[in-house]
Amino acid sequence: MTADTHTRSLPGWLIALKNIVVFLMRSPTSLFGLAVLAILVLTAVFAPLIATHDPYVQALGNVLQPPGNGHLFGTDELGRDIFSRLVYGARITLTIIFLVSIVVGPIGLVIGTSAGYLGGKFDTVMMRITDIFLSFPSLILSLAFVAALGPSLNNAIIAIALTSWPPIARLARAEAMTFRKADYIAAARLQGASTSRIIVKSIMPMCLPSVLIRLTLNMATVILTAAGLGFLGLGAQPPMPEWGAMIATGRRYMLDSWWLVTFPGVSILSVSLAFNLLGDGLRDALDPKQMNRR
Amino acid sequence: MLFRRLRVAGFAGQLGSIAITLLGLLMLTFFIGRLMPVDPVRAMVGEDATRETYEQVYASLGLDRPLYEQFVYYLGDVLTGDFGTSIRTGQPVIQDILHVMPATIELATFAIIIGALLGVSMGVLAAVNKDRWPDHLVRVFSLFGHSMPIFWTGMIALIVFYAHLGLVGGSGRMDQFYIGLVEDRTGFLLIDSLMAGEMDVFWSALNHLILPAALLGYSSSAYITRMTRSFMLDQLGQEYVTTARVKGLSQRQTIWLHAFGNIRVQLVTIIALAYGSLLEGAVLIETVFAWPGFGQYLTSNLIIGDMNAVMTCVLIVGVIFIGLNLLSDILYRIFDPRTR
Amino acid sequence: MEKTILDVQNLRIRYGGSTTEAVRGVSFTLGRERLGIVGESGSGKSTVGRALLRLLPGATITADMLRFDEVDLLSLSEKEMLKVRGRRMSMILQDPKFSLNPIRRVGDQVAETYLRHFKCSRREAHEKAVAMLEAVKIRDAERVFKQYPHEISGGMGQRVMIAMMLLADPDLVIADEPTSALDVTVRLQVLTILDSLVRDRGIGLIMISHDLNLVRNFCDRVLIMYAGKVVETLKAVELDQARHPYTQGLLAAQPRIGGTRQPLAVLDRRPEWLEENA
Numbered sequence: 001m002t003a004d005t006h007t008r009s010l011p012g013w014l015i016a017l018k019n020i021v022v023f024l025m026r027s028p029t030s031l032f033g034l035a036v037l038a039i040l041v042l043t044a045v046f047a048p049l050i051a052t053h054d055p056y057v058q059a060l061g062n063v064l065q066p067p068g069n070g071h072l073f074g075t076d077e078l079g080r081d082i083f084s085r086l087v088y089g090a091r092i093t094l095t096i097i098f099l100v101s102i103v104v105g106p107i108g109l110v111i112g113t114s115a116g117y118l119g120g121k122f123d124t125v126m127m128r129i130t131d132i133f134l135s136f137p138s139l140i141l142s143l144a145f146v147a148a149l150g151p152s153l154n155n156a157i158i159a160i161a162l163t164s165w166p167p168i169a170r171l172a173r174a175e176a177m178t179f180r181k182a183d184y185i186a187a188a189r190l191q192g193a194s195t196s197r198i199i200v201k202s203i204m205p206m207c208l209p210s211v212l213i214r215l216t217l218n219m220a221t222v223i224l225t226a227a228g229l230g231f232l233g234l235g236a237q238p239p240m241p242e243w244g245a246m247i248a249t250g251r252r253y254m255l256d257s258w259w260l261v262t263f264p265g266v267s268i269l270s271v272s273l274a275f276n277l278l279g280d281g282l283r284d285a286l287d288p289k290q291m292n293r294r
Numbered sequence: 295m296l297f298r299r300l301r302v303a304g305f306a307g308q309l310g311s312i313a314i315t316l317l318g319l320l321m322l323t324f325f326i327g328r329l330m331p332v333d334p335v336r337a338m339v340g341e342d343a344t345r346e347t348y349e350q351v352y353a354s355l356g357l358d359r360p361l362y363e364q365f366v367y368y369l370g371d372v373l374t375g376d377f378g379t380s381i382r383t384g385q386p387v388i389q390d391i392l393h394v395m396p397a398t399i400e401l402a403t404f405a406i407i408i409g410a411l412l413g414v415s416m417g418v419l420a421a422v423n424k425d426r427w428p429d430h431l432v433r434v435f436s437l438f439g440h441s442m443p444i445f446w447t448g449m450i451a452l453i454v455f456y457a458h459l460g461l462v463g464g465s466g467r468m469d470q471f472y473i474g475l476v477e478d479r480t481g482f483l484l485i486d487s488l489m490a491g492e493m494d495v496f497w498s499a500l501n502h503l504i505l506p507a508a509l510l511g512y513s514s515s516a517y518i519t520r521m522t523r524s525f526m527l528d529q530l531g532q533e534y535v536t537t538a539r540v541k542g543l544s545q546r547q548t549i550w551l552h553a554f555g556n557i558r559v560q561l562v563t564i565i566a567l568a569y570g571s572l573l574e575g576a577v578l579i580e581t582v583f584a585w586p587g588f589g590q591y592l593t594s595n596l597i598i599g600d601m602n603a604v605m606t607c608v609l610i611v612g613v614i615f616i617g618l619n620l621l622s623d624i625l626y627r628i629f630d631p632r633t634r
Numbered sequence: 635m636e637k638t639i640l641d642v643q644n645l646r647i648r649y650g651g652s653t654t655e656a657v658r659g660v661s662f663t664l665g666r667e668r669l670g671i672v673g674e675s676g677s678g679k680s681t682v683g684r685a686l687l688r689l690l691p692g693a694t695i696t697a698d699m700l701r702f703d704e705v706d707l708l709s710l711s712e713k714e715m716l717k718v719r720g721r722r723m724s725m726i727l728q729d730p731k732f733s734l735n736p737i738r739r740v741g742d743q744v745a746e747t748y749l750r751h752f753k754c755s756r757r758e759a760h761e762k763a764v765a766m767l768e769a770v771k772i773r774d775a776e777r778v779f780k781q782y783p784h785e786i787s788g789g790m791g792q793r794v795m796i797a798m799m800l801l802a803d804p805d806l807v808i809a810d811e812p813t814s815a816l817d818v819t820v821r822l823q824v825l826t827i828l829d830s831l832v833r834d835r836g837i838g839l840i841m842i843s844h845d846l847n848l849v850r851n852f853c854d855r856v857l858i859m860y861a862g863k864v865v866e867t868l869k870a871v872e873l874d875q876a877r878h879p880y881t882q883g884l885l886a887a888q889p890r891i892g893g894t895r896q897p898l899a900v901l902d903r904r905p906e907w908l909e910e911n912a
Binding site for chain 1: 437597615
C-alpha cells in the first residue's frame, strides 16, 4: 500500500487528531504535559525494570531512612523503598484512568447520543438525571458511593465512573443535536435505517472525537478524586502502593520524615498538572477563534 | 408587560424544575443508602441481640415494606425535618450537622473571598495581556493550583509555615489553650470572639483560618481565573470599549469602569458555583487541619458507616449546590439592568 | 488657504502577524473642512481613522509625517495621547447598539467625556451633558439622561454618541460610518445635526463611508481609497468628473431614480491599481 492511499484511508477525525497533536507540540506547556504522560506510561509498563526494590518487601531494620544510601526517595515506616512504590503506583494510576475511561466513555456516549437524537420525553428524563448527578461535587458523590459499596480500589473506580459520566453525556447530547438535522441523517432514515442503527453508525462516530477530548480533560479531576479517596482510606487499601494512600500513611511521620509525603504528592501533582496543561492546550487547539491566528 | 409575565413564568418553571431535581436528589441518596453493606438493624440492636428483637426493629424501621413504600416514608420524614438519628451521638443527625456547619461556612467564605480576589485579578491581567508572558504565567500558576492534591498541599504547608516558620497556627480552629473560652453563640468563631470581646481568641482563630482558607481559595481560583479571562476577552472586543478609549480613558480606567461592570453579573454566577465546589476541597482540607466542620463530620461518619449521617450530608451538599445555582440566577436578575 | 490641522504623509499600517499592509502609503491634509473617505469594505478606510487616534492594538504604524495641529501623533506617549483623545480628536462609531456601554446610563456616559478632561464637579458635568443632549435635538434631555442604551432608539443612540464626542469641543471628529446602522428614515436627521454642529463650532470632520451620495452631500472633499491606497482626491462637487477608472466604476454602480433601465455596471478591479500612486 502506498503512502498516498494510506493517508486517504485514514478517517477524517484521525487526521484532525494528528493536526491537534502537531499543534500541541508547538506549545511548551502542552509539550510538558505530553512528556509527563509519556513518562507515566513508560514507568507503568516497565515498572519491574525501573524499580530498584520490591515495593512490598518490608525491612524493619531500615525504616524511615532519608533519601540516599541506595534508596533514591528514602524508605517508609515499614522500610519499603519509596521510589519503587511510586513506580508501581504508576500502574495503579494508569489502571484507574483506563478503567474509568472505558466505563464513562461508552455510558456517556450512549446516553448522550440517544437523548440528543431521540429528543422528547426520553431526553427530558435523561437530562434531569444528569442534572441530579451534576448537583454534587464529584468527590462528595464518589464518597457516598464508596461508603455504600465498601472501601476498595475497585469500588473507588466504580464510584468515580458513576459520577463522571454526566458531563460526557451532556456533551454528546449537544453534539448529537447538531447532527440530528443533517441531510445525511435524513438520507439514512429514508433508506430505512433503524433508529438504533442511525445512532450507532452515524451519530456516535461524529461525537467520538469531542468525547475523547473531554475524557482527557476530566482525567485530572479523576486522578485527584482517586487520590483523595485513597487519602481518606476509601480507595486502594494498604499495602497497595497507591499514591494517595501512601500520603495518608506518611502523614503520621510527616514532621520528622518529610520524604514520606513529599514524593507521592509530587507524583500526583505532576500527573494531574500534565492532564490539565494538555487539556488547556486541547481547548486552544479546538477553539476556532484561536485557530485563526497564526 | 408581556415580557414581564413571560419572565415570571420562566421563574416559576425554574422553581418547578428545582423541585423535580430535589426529588431526584432524595431518590439518589435513598438508593445509595439502601446499597450500604452496613446492616442498620444490626448496628442498632448490637451483635448479640435475639432474632426476635432483630425482627422487631427490622419491622419498626419499615424495612419489611416494598422499596417504593419505604421511599415514601423517607420522603415524609425528610419533609418534616426528620433525617434520622446519629448512631454515634444518639442525637438527630440534622442537629449535629447544623452544629458543625458554621466552622465550614467560615472556612469556605474566607476561602472564596481569597479565591475570588485572586482569580478575578489574575483573569483580568491575563485577558489584558493575552498571549504575552503575564497570560502564560497566570495560566500555569492557576492550573498549578487546580492540579494540586489539596490534602497534600495542606500537609506541606503545615510543615513549612507552621512547623518550620511558625508563621501561622496549626491544626484546629484556635490554639488548644483558648478552647472553651468563648461562648458558642453563632458558631462562627470570629464573630463569637468579637462579640465576647476576646481579641486573643479572635487573632488565634484568624491565625488558624488563614492557611487552610488560602489553600482552598487558591485551588478554586483556577476556574474563576479562566472564566474571568474569557469574559473579559469578550468584553474587550466590544465597541463600547473603543468608545471609552476614544473619550480619553486609559486602558486601566476602561477595564475597571466599563468592561468590568459588564462581567460583574457573570462573575457573581461563577463565584457562587465555585463556592459550592469549595465544599469538595473542604472535606479533604478539614481532615488535614483537624477542622471541626462539615467535611470532618462526613468523613468520620463514613469510616464508622453511619448511614443516616452520611446520606444527610450528601443531601445537604446537593441542596446547597442547587440553592447556589438559584441564588446566582436571582442575583443575575437583580444586577443586570437589561433584565429589569 | 485656512490653517491645516492634520497632515498625514505616507501612512502605512500593518496588523500584527500579517505580512501585507492594510494601509499602504496614504497621504492627505485636512483644514477646518469636511473630508470624506470612501471605499469598499476592506479598503483600509476605518483603519486610517483608528490609526489617527492610535487605537490599533498590535498594529505597526509608520508614516513620514503624522501631525495633528502642532503635535506629532507618532512620538506622543500613551499618557499624552490620553489628553488628545476625546478632548482634541474624537470619533463617532458606527452602531450605537454596540458602541454604548449597555449597563451605564447614557447621560453618565456623555458626562464622562467632560469629567475626564475638565476639572469640575459631577453636577457641572451633568449640566454640560444635558445641554449637549439638547444641542443634538434630544427633547426631554433630563429623562433620556437617566435611560439605559437598550431603552433608546438607534437614531437617539447615535445622537447621544455625537453629544458624547463633541462635548469636550474637539478640533477634529472622525465619523466612522455614522449612519450605516440606522434606519433610512433617521439617517438624514442625524447627519443634519452632526453637520450643523461641526459647521457652527468650526470642527474638522473626517467622514468615513461607503456611500458616495452621502459623502457628496455632506463633505467638501472626497478621498477614494482602494486596497489601502488613495486612488483619487476630488472636490465633492466635482465628483462626476472623476478621472480614475475605479471612481468612475463606483459612480456607475450607483442606482439612480430616473436613470436608464439597463443593468447596473459591475465594479471593475484591476491589479495595476494596487501599484500606482495618486
